[in-house]
Structures are given as C-alpha cells and as structure tokens.
Amino acid sequence: MDQQTQTELEAAAFRRLLEHLRENTDVQNIDLMNLAGFCRNCLSKWYLAAAEEKQIEMDYEQAREYVYGMPYSEWKDKYQTGPKQ
Numbered sequence: 001m002d003q004q005t006q007t008e009l010e011a012a013a014f015r016r017l018l019e020h021l022r023e024n025t026d027v028q029n030i031d032l033m034n035l036a037g038f039c040r041n042c043l044s045k046w047y048l049a050a051a052e053e054k055q056i057e058m059d060y061e062q063a064r065e066y067v068y069g070m071p072y073s074e075w076k077d078k079y080q081t082g083p084k085q
Contacts (some may be wrong), residue, residue: 018043022069025079043067 021027021040029039038075041064048063064072 018069019065021067025075028081030082040067050072 014025021043026071029041032039033042044060044067046068048060051058051063061072068075
C-alpha cells in the first residue's frame with residue numbers, strides 16, 4: 001500500500017471514530033479513560049499537536065470543537081453527566 005492510500009484510510013478511520021463518539025454521547029470521557037486510556041480531550045490534544053507540527057494555527061478550544069462537533073461548553077451542558085469538569 002502506498003503512503004497516500006494509507007493516510008487516506010487512517011483519516012477515514014479517524015473521521016469514523018469521531019462520528020461514533022459524537023453519536024454515543026452517553027459514553028462519558030471518564031468511561032473512555034478508564035477503559036481505553038484516552039478520551040475526547042486526548043484526541044483534541046493529539047489533533048492540536050498534529051496541527052502544530054504542520055505549523056497550522058489552532059488553539060485547544062478549536063481542536064476540541066472539531067473533535068466534539070460543537071463547542072466543548074455546549075457539549076458539556078448537553079451531555080456530560082455527574083460532576084462538571
């Protein structure tokens with residue numbers, strides 16, 4: 001497999017992961033951390049780090065909005081259960 005195809009497949013898998021997380025808002029970040037060792041915020045940080053490596057201007061809140069599909073404060077108000085972070 002050539003590098004371009006691999007990158008396209010990885011990007012498609014990442015988009016599908018984000019879609020899955022956006023559809024399953026009942027799964028809390030703490031649940032993800034306990035079971036998988038990462039959460040939506042981790043994905044946001046990794047996305048931001050990748051942007052920084054490419055010298056793309058972005059801040060953490062923009063990265064979180066991309067991962068969550070909406071501003072984090074809105075997601076938190078709508079879907080976060082238990083104590084608010």
